[in-house]
Amino acid sequence: MSSAASQTAEIDGRRRALITVSVMLASIMSSLDTTIANVALPRIQGPRIQGSVSATQDQMAWVLTSYIVAAAIMTPLSGWLAGQIGRKRVFLYSVVGFTVASMLCGVAQSLPQIVLARLVQGLCGAALVPLSQAVLLDINPPARHARAMAVWVMGVTLGPIIGPALGGWLTENYNWRWVFYINVPFGILAFLGILSFLAEATIRKSRFDFFGFTALSVGVAAFQIMLECSFSSSVPFCSRRWRYCPHCCRICSIIPS
Secondary structure, eight states: OHHHHHHHHHOOHHHHHHHHHHHHHHHHHHHHTTTTTTTTHHHHHOTTSTTOOOOOHHHHHHHHHHHHHHHHHHHHHHHHHHHHHOHHHHHHHHHHHHHHHHHHHHHOOSHHHHHHHHHHHHHHHTTHHHHHHHHHHHHSOGGGHHHHHHHHHHHHHHHHHHHHHHHHHHHHHTOTTHHHHTHHHHHHHHHHHHHHHOOOOOOOOOOOOHHHHHHHHHHHHHHHHHHHHHTOSSSTTOOHHHHTOHHHHHHHHTSOO
């Protein structure tokens, strides 16, 4: 506790502001991608538009679903990874992975490519929001925690709010691929800021419930597949036996245990 307090005291106002801007850029970038691609789906789907991916509306829903499911699965693991290898390293690896995955989404030429890139994007971006909150609490003294959390909440909620408007503007004026390319400059700025100004936190190794994590991952993925397939008729593996598969519910039922 005393070491954390001493580290907070050593951070001056200018450095604290630069760290805040850097981590909030990464956090906004991650939350933005939960909604920014929604309005671009018709352009990605349309077969008559240059650079589009030929796919049905049901199939294009996986562009959104893959990101959300991957982020939900990876979020519980982010805290444990920060304790094993250090918060700064996890932050940097996540920003790099998210930025590269955004670039891959932009250059994708087929539906499997963009869904796989979105899956990687969700896995890498899952740690950005919770770790940004932890960083803001660490670099600010207790008297400033309320103000720091107000900044954090504003950034996290700003992304999903401006996502559809920004995505629509980029799609109409440029190309649907810029919905993903927009992350690249912000990712580079966030990486450089975190690398330059954020100090490594104390590493606290702990045990991790891998069985529970595996059960959660399989359960969330299986449940989401069941829901997607129950309303879809054009996805190849969504046959009738998948639509109301009771095994998905059985898998999900072991999560609380």
